Amino acid sequence: MEFSSPEAQRRYAELVRAASRAVVGLDFDGTLSPIVDDPSVAHIHDDAPGVLVDLAVHVRALAVVTGRPARQVLALGGLDEVGELVHDAGSDLFVFGQYGNERWDTQDRRVRSPRPPHGLSTFLLGLPRVLREADAADAYVEEKGLAIAVHTRRLADPQGAFERLLPSVSDLAAANDLGVEPGRSVIEVRAPGMHKGEAVRTLVRETRAGAFLFAGDDLGDVEAFKAVDDLRRQGMPTLLVCSASEEQSALAELADVVVAGPEGVLDLLRGLTADAASVRT
Numbered sequence: 636m637e638f639s640s641p642e643a644q645r646r647y648a649e650l651v652r653a654a655s656r657a658v659v660g661l662d663f664d665g666t667l668s669p670i671v672d673d674p675s676v677a678h679i680h681d682d683a684p685g686v687l688v689d690l691a692v693h694v695r696a697l698a699v700v701t702g703r704p705a706r707q708v709l710a711l712g713g714l715d716e717v718g719e720l721v722h723d724a725g726s727d728l729f730v731f732g733q734y735g736n737e738r739w740d741t742q743d744r745r746v747r748s749p750r751p752p753h754g755l756s757t758f759l760l761g762l763p764r765v766l767r768e769a770d771a772a773d774a775y776v777e778e779k780g781l782a783i784a785v786h787t788r789r790l791a792d793p794q795g796a797f798e799r800l801l802p803s804v805s806d807l808a809a810a811n812d813l814g815v816e817p818g819r820s821v822i823e824v825r826a827p828g829m830h831k832g833e834a835v836r837t838l839v840r841e842t843r844a845g846a847f848l849f850a851g852d853d854l855g856d857v858e859a860f861k862a863v864d865d866l867r868r869q870g871m872p873t874l875l876v877c878s879a880s881e882e883q884s885a886l887a888e889l890a891d892v893v894v895a896g897p898e899g900v901l902d903l904l905r906g907l908t909a910d911a912a913s914v915r916t
């Protein structure tokens with residue numbers, strides 16, 4: 636684990652001392668789940684359920700905060716079962732899906748979801764022309780109910796296709812009152828307004844968190860990082876963790892700790908569990 640500064644190392648020690656009041660917020664793709672070509676089979680890392688349940692004994696709550704639909708991440712992560720074990724350990728598991736538009740938690744156990752934004756069906760009708768004109772007709776289009784994600788990872792030139800598509804997909808989104816969320820070989824189109832930072836604020840309010848760790852890997856996590864940074868400025872012990880990849884470096888500059896992908900995230904959480912246990916005894 637590589638701290639960005641001595642200050643960051645001190646922040647980790649503060650978080651350990653405040654662990655019993657801490658919420659641990661985790662992105663899914665690229666953080667709990669290794670990146671794969673086909674988004675429909677991006678299962679949680681094999682070790683993650685056990686690591687989360689072990690950590691649950693020491694913290695106030697765990698949360699998965701993702702761009703995925705909540706039902707899909709519950710399935711890919713086996714999070715219903717993880718939630719039962721987390722609950723048995725005396726903690727709670729929250730799932731914020733679609734960048735905070737959907738939610739599920741171990742108290743309620745139902746997915747709460749708003750209606751899809753009005754412009755989404757018109758956007759979808761115009762999308763094939765935009766894909767053809769950007770020479771990306773074979774891009775994979777993931778329909779997520781509240782959003783549409785255009786994936787370039789499986790094209791011959793993923794980055795080139797991404798760059799050709801971003802302006803025209805953004806124009807079509809704006810014409811339908813929608814916003815864009817660029818990510819790792821993906822451009823997501825969804826209603827503007829909600830983001831992962833709002834999920835962080837909701838978690839703090841509902842759990843009365845006294846400390847916060849957030850781990851993410853992509854641009855969609857920047858708002859969560861900003862919300863946690865606000866908490867830090869108010870005096871709360873916090874830690875920002877970047878699950879590093881060669882594809883995206885934006886979060887590394889903002890993080891206290893940079894770790895090597897999901898394996899590194901799980902190692903950090905194992906360390907936090909051990910350190911929090913030693914503080915309790």
Ligand SMILES: O=P(O)(O)OC[C@H]1O[C@H](O[C@H]2O[C@H](CO)[C@@H](O)[C@H](O)[C@H]2O)[C@H](O)[C@@H](O)[C@@H]1O
Pocket residue numbers: 662663664665669670671672673674677700701702703704777779784786788818819820821823853855
């Ligand atoms: O907020 P996240 O949990 O990081 O989810 C963001 C989007 O991730 C997914 O796409 C990414 O993961 C795929 C599977 O590993 C990969 O093929 C793709 O290139 C990545 O961008 C997902 O498909 C989206 O729906 C999520 O919103």
